[in-house]
Amino acid sequence: MLFNSLTFIVFFVLVLALHNAPLAWKTKKTNLLIASYLFYAAWNPPFVILLWLSTVVDWHVAKRLFIEQAQHRRRMLLAVSVCVNLGLLGYFKYGEFLLENFISLVALAGIEYQPPDWNIILPVGISFYTFQTMAYSLDVYLRRAEPSKSFLDFALFVTFFPQLVAGPIVRPTHLLPQFETPHVATPKQLYWGLCLMTIGLFQKVVVADGLLAPVADAAFGAEKMLHPLDAWLGTLAFSGQIFSDFAGYSTTAIGVALTLGFGLPDNFRFPYAAIGFSDFWRRWHISLSSWLRDYLYVPLGGNRKGNLRTYANLMTTMLLGGLWHGASWTFVVWGGLHGLYLAVERWLKAHFGKQAVWATLPAQIFLAVLTYFLVNITWVFFRARDFDTAWRMIETMLTFVTDGEKVLPTVHIVETVLTISAMLVVHWTMRERKLDEVVGRMPAWLTGVIWGVMLTLIIITQGGSDAFIYFQF
Numbered sequence: 001m002l003f004n005s006l007t008f009i010v011f012f013v014l015v016l017a018l019h020n021a022p023l024a025w026k027t028k029k030t031n032l033l034i035a036s037y038l039f040y041a042a043w044n045p046p047f048v049i050l051l052w053l054s055t056v057v058d059w060h061v062a063k064r065l066f067i068e069q070a071q072h073r074r075r076m077l078l079a080v081s082v083c084v085n086l087g088l089l090g091y092f093k094y095g096e097f098l099l100e101n102f103i104s105l106v107a108l109a110g111i112e113y114q115p116p117d118w119n120i121i122l123p124v125g126i127s128f129y130t131f132q133t134m135a136y137s138l139d140v141y142l143r144r145a146e147p148s149k150s151f152l153d154f155a156l157f158v159t160f161f162p163q164l165v166a167g168p169i170v171r172p173t174h175l176l177p178q179f180e181t182p183h184v185a186t187p188k189q190l191y192w193g194l195c196l197m198t199i200g201l202f203q204k205v206v207v208a209d210g211l212l213a214p215v216a217d218a219a220f221g222a223e224k225m226l227h228p229l230d231a232w233l234g235t236l237a238f239s240g241q242i243f244s245d246f247a248g249y250s251t252t253a254i255g256v257a258l259t260l261g262f263g264l265p266d267n268f269r270f271p272y273a274a275i276g277f278s279d280f281w282r283r284w285h286i287s288l289s290s291w292l293r294d295y296l297y298v299p300l301g302g303n304r305k306g307n308l309r310t311y312a313n314l315m316t317t318m319l320l321g322g323l324w325h326g327a328s329w330t331f332v333v334w335g336g337l338h339g340l341y342l343a344v345e346r347w348l349k350a351h352f353g354k355q356a357v358w359a360t361l362p363a364q365i366f367l368a369v370l371t372y373f374l375v376n377i378t379w380v381f382f383r384a385r386d387f388d389t390a391w392r393m394i395e396t397m398l399t400f401v402t403d404g405e406k407v408l409p410t411v412h413i414v415e416t417v418l419t420i421s422a423m424l425v426v427h428w429t430m431r432e433r434k435l436d437e438v439v440g441r442m443p444a445w446l447t448g449v450i451w452g453v454m455l456t457l458i459i460i461t462q463g464g465s466d467a468f469i470y471f472q473f
Helices: 006-019 025-041 045-067 071-108 126-141 151-159 172-180 187-220 228-259 277-281 286-297 307-325 329-352 361-383 387-399 410-429 435-441 444-464
Strands: none
Touching: 006 025, 025 045, 025 151, 045 071, 045 126, 045 151, 071 126, 126 151, 126 172, 126 286, 151 172, 187 228, 187 387, 187 410, 187 435, 187 444, 228 361, 228 387, 228 410, 277 329, 277 361, 286 307, 307 329, 329 361, 329 387, 361 387
């Protein structure tokens, strides 16, 4: 079920009505759990079984972990949780990728192997809810949290429909306590939740799908070398598309949860205003970057075991972060580039970071432009369907060979330039601000006008809207 669909509007109204009905809190939580299963089953009902399996395994593992004192038994219990969750993720998401690479490897040895076609469907959102439920077992194992006393609360934590399929990836210590006591939205929460839903759907439907997706699709779908202008505009369009698409989902999810009285964490903080790559990852997909930091980078040793080990930990974390996004070597390269950027940035800060020149406005602007430029280089590998497409794009973008093919009509060029320019202005304007505070200071009439314009554009553009990009991850 898509947020940007009439089906979801009907579903949402019914859920909201039931949640505000005079019912017992346990009944309301049961209603939310059933609604969450129906929301997920709308894509493929049998995959609800995978949700049940992760829920039951991690619930029982965490209970045993909490009372078990022998360390070797605790490790075995944790291994059960990790193996079940990563085993399901590996089979459904990476099985075909591993098989293809195995075929290529044995071919190098002169062995021809032709297995049956891999016809396994990827369960939507499996990467998100797998990391979320694993965090529960890991937190209990590390003594960061106690297991939930209510199986209903835990099952709802795993499946809570607003953020089930594309995040934010919520920590158990953030969401589980909210399920313990009755939560119904106040008038202010309901108002702001509906406002966030409108902003999120505007980002997705109007900006990502209506304005930028056609440009990115045309550029990355070309079979020949492009003109540099088309290649750069296609890449910039995708950078805006993926932000608007993913941030649009997260903003809508936060808004939906808020209308029910629950708070979800921010997932984006205007990342294209980042100054440096550590700053970028504090602003982009925050729930994933913080998850990778706390459950992978820090356990690997973080920055506590010398410079070389720190660089290795950064690269390992980002390479696996790239692979988390998709079963393709292009995603690994995307993650590797970000790992390289972070490592170089760390080295430069250690050797030159204390110089006063870097605190000046010209230096900050230079670093911000450089960050945005290099981030767009990585988006080429993220979006390209294969390495041939990626190399063609990179070659024409960096060499400015002007004899390439022009695939973008003038109207798309103008739309992209205006849209990306407006997006960058917004990111820079909002860099150190909070959206709710800015909206709160606006006159009521202006808020109403902007809200009305966004709703009108959403309705007009809705016919060309697609599924969210991150559903494939």
